[in-house]
Amino acid sequence: MRIISGEYGGRKLKAVPGMATRPTTDKVKESMFNIIGPYFDGGKSLDLFAGSGGLSIEAVSRGIGHATLIDRQYQAIKTINDNIAITKEIDKFTVYKQDADKAIGLLKGQESFDLVFLDPPYKTQEIIDTIQKLDSSALLNSQALIICETDQHAKLPDDIPGFSLFRRQNYGITQVTIYQKEN
Structure with a gap:
C-alpha cells in the first residue's frame, strides 16, 4: 500500500496486522479519487471505518484540509497513527478510537464534512x-460526497432520501457507490 498522488505521493503505508480489516487496493483507491477529485482545495473528510487510514491520508495528500479518522480496533488506531506520522503533518488529522455510531x-x-468514506x-x-444518521446529525455539508466501498452483493439503492447517486463503479468483487448530498 502506498500514497498514490499529491503532496505525500509515493510514501509507503502500513497495513493493519491480522485479518480484521481489508485495505482498499491501490487500483481502487486511485480510481476512486479520479472520480471524486482528483484534487481538492481544502475541506474536511471523515472516515468512520478507517482501518489503516489510507483513504484519509490520500485525501489530505490531494488537498483536503483536515481528516477525521474513526476506528474501534486498537491495532487499526496504532497503524493509523504510524501512517499519519509518515506525513509529518499530524495536525491535519484527528483520530478517535470509537465505534462509528x-x-x-x-x-x-x-463538525461538518465535505467528504465521507464508508x-x-x-x-x-x-x-x-x-x-x-450522518445527515440527521447535521454532519454533512451541502453537496457532500459519501464514498461507499462494498462487495457486489451489497446492492446499495440508487435513491436515498436527501441524496442522489453520483456514480457506481465495479472493480472485480469490490463496488464503489458514491452519493451526493442534495441541498
Whole structure:
C-alpha cells in the first residue's frame, strides 16, 4: 500500500496486522479519487471505518484540509497513527478510537464534512443507516460526497432520501457507490 498522488505521493503505508480489516487496493483507491477529485482545495473528510487510514491520508495528500479518522480496533488506531506520522503533518488529522455510531454522536454539533468514506464490514443496512444518521446529525455539508466501498452483493439503492447517486463503479468483487448530498 502506498500514497498514490499529491503532496505525500509515493510514501509507503502500513497495513493493519491480522485479518480484521481489508485495505482498499491501490487500483481502487486511485480510481476512486479520479472520480471524486482528483484534487481538492481544502475541506474536511471523515472516515468512520478507517482501518489503516489510507483513504484519509490520500485525501489530505490531494488537498483536503483536515481528516477525521474513526476506528474501534486498537491495532487499526496504532497503524493509523504510524501512517499519519509518515506525513509529518499530524495536525491535519484527528483520530478517535470509537465505534462509528458513538463517533457520530461525539461529532454532532462540532463538525461538518465535505467528504465521507464508508468502508464497513460488508453489511448493506449499516451503510444506509449510517448515511441517514450522518445527515440527521447535521454532519454533512451541502453537496457532500459519501464514498461507499462494498462487495457486489451489497446492492446499495440508487435513491436515498436527501441524496442522489453520483456514480457506481465495479472493480472485480469490490463496488464503489458514491452519493451526493442534495441541498
